[in-house]
Amino acid sequence: MSIILDHVDYVYGGDTALAVHALKDISLVIPDGQFIGLIGHTGSGKSTLVQHLNGLIKPTAGSIYYNGEDIHAADYDKKKLRSKVGLVFQYPEHQLFEIDVFSDVCFGPKNLGLSKKETELRAYAALKQVGLEDEYFYQSPFDLSGGQKRRVAIAGVLAMKPDVLVLDEPTAGLDPKGRDEILDQIAKLKEETGITVILVSHSMEDVAKYVERIIVMNQGSVMYDGAPKEVFAHYRELEQIGLAAPQVTYIMRALHENGMPVATDATTIGEAKQEILKALGR
């Protein structure tokens, strides 16, 4: 049970002079239950990559397998795939359209052809999972705040009960509090249900705290792929492509250079704290 990308290439704009080679020879294995951060600068191809995962874009060359089946085979059921690989787009609140929050979340499961009862149960569960209070359920989605709208939109995908949840920049444009709330909820959801989560972001800080594997994209290729500690060890190279390691990494480096015997591979504040306390002998 996994997603496999086999030498995937994608070119925008086909045969015109304006063709853009968005993905170059991407090969990845995404096993079940992993929490992955997909990181890259604007235009690095990360959004294009995630749209391949549920078959919205067909690769120019190469193949994609979900649970061992080629998703672009003629007899493959794409609709089923899209219910299994849930994709939350950037600024997902722009896709809300129903008269109230609850009906909007029902849209996904209803399209799967589920019974009314099952649809509503799923919608209710999904809205609870994203932490939206009951009082908002029958309000117009357009009357909610930005953060609440985004939760509704995420719930709209969760209600389809995907096995893989892909979130494209789920925190873009939110304030720090809204950002932390959404990320915490995603982490909690991951823990409770054990689904695969792929978090697309350009912020190392966001990602470092939660994920177990980081894939760094640069100009359409995979640059690094590994545990956060391994990837952040390349912080100089990351800076060159317009990204940065989490701030604690820099602090630990500076402490180390100034003679404090700390390990420099801490990626979260918690780890850094322990390291420093250890070095101070407490």
Added chain:
Amino acid sequence: MLRDITLGQYYQTESVIHKLDPRVKLTATICFIVSLFVVKSWVGYVAAAVFLAVMIRLSNVPFKYMVKGMKAIVFILLITVVFNLFLTPGETLVSVWKLRITREGLELAVMMAVRLSFLIVGSSVMTLTTTPNSLTDGMEDLMKPLKLFKVPVHEVAMMMSIALRFIPILLEETDKIMKAQIARGADFESGNLVKKAKAMVPLLVPLFISAFRRANDLAMAMEARCYRGGEHRTKMKPLKYAARDRIAYGVLAAYFALCIAIRIYL
């Protein structure tokens, strides 16, 4: 999927036609369209074809792009041809069941098809070689006399350029919302007409909301920069005729005179 639409698209390259003043190109396009209706004989259409071919050659735009614009009107073209072919009275050539094709009908159908396709290709030469901005600049300048009749020329031109500017943005937005809804299991393709129309709701509602939001933002941004319409507004790059524009007017006048001569003497 929506990237294929070439309506009003500009093709960036170097050419004499690209460098011409937009006013010349606008006048030329109008003259060309009028000339298509002035000439009535085959000689006239040959003249128009030659004129158009030379313009396309000079514009350095691949012919493929010109034809792309035709795809949009294939249906209209087909209807015109079919109606003219079967419904024109005259000398019968072929008759099948109750339908009959007449000599006059055949001539008229071919003529209509040629006229329509020349019209489209001729106007796409203009849109492919002129940026929307300079096009509206040219239009504003040509419509200046209408100010005497209290027509808000500048405002109309500004609205046009904004509308043109928004076409690619809204197309991209449509593409994005469509994908997002497909990811939620929406189906835009199958089902009968009613079902298809209903399936458009999840696309159209967000699209309209986003269009209004963008319009609102743009109005605010213009206001913040003290935009107040055409009164006393100056331009950084006012339109100026160069030598090549005068030559172009000359060529145009010669072509138009030729068309009128063909109409009168042939």
